Amino acid sequence: MTEIRTTENAAELQLRLDRLLDDGAEAAGHPFNPQAVGFEARDSDGTFLGGIYGWGQLGWFFVKLLALAPEARKRGVGGKLLAKAEEHARSEGLSGVYLDTYVFQAPAFYAKMGYEEIGRLPAVGDHPQRVWFAKMLGEVRS
Structure with missing residues (x-):
């Protein structure tokens, strides 16, 4: 009989699940092999303004996190960070960039x-809607 229970160590479980998924993808001929990268923005005085973090995998760059300090918003910093991630994706030969956000965050910015x-x-109840976006960086490859 199969037993389902709450894990005592979620971080360890995540690693074990990642290994199972990685092994399956590799066996299918599509190894994940994520290439993580991050870029940070700083003011001329060295103040941390925010950053972008994600990884390239299977032809795409996924933006996991893009966050700015309140004083960095509406100054073009987010656009520069996103452009840097796109530049990195192009240099790695990736087809495009994708990400998600909530309706209360930045969908208009990404558009x-x-x-x-x-x-x-x-949207369910009082919970905000989550929105996915993508941008092709060149020709669509089949």
Whole structure:
């Protein structure tokens, strides 16, 4: 009989699950092999303004995190960080960039930066909607 229980160590479970998924992808001929990278923004005095973090995997760059300090918003910093991630993705030969955000965060910003909406989770109760965006960086490869 199979037993399902809460794990005592979620971080360890995540690593074990990642290994299972990695092994399966490799066996299918599509190894994940994520290449993580991050870029940070600083003011001329060295003050940390924010950054962007993500990884390239299977032809795409996924932006996991893009965050700015309140004083960095509306100054073009987010656009520069996103452009740097796109530049990195191009240099790695990746097809595009994708990411997600919530409706209360930055969907208008990503649309302004040339990203197209590719999906949404429905809003449920008082919970905000989550929106996915993608931007092709060159030709679509099949």
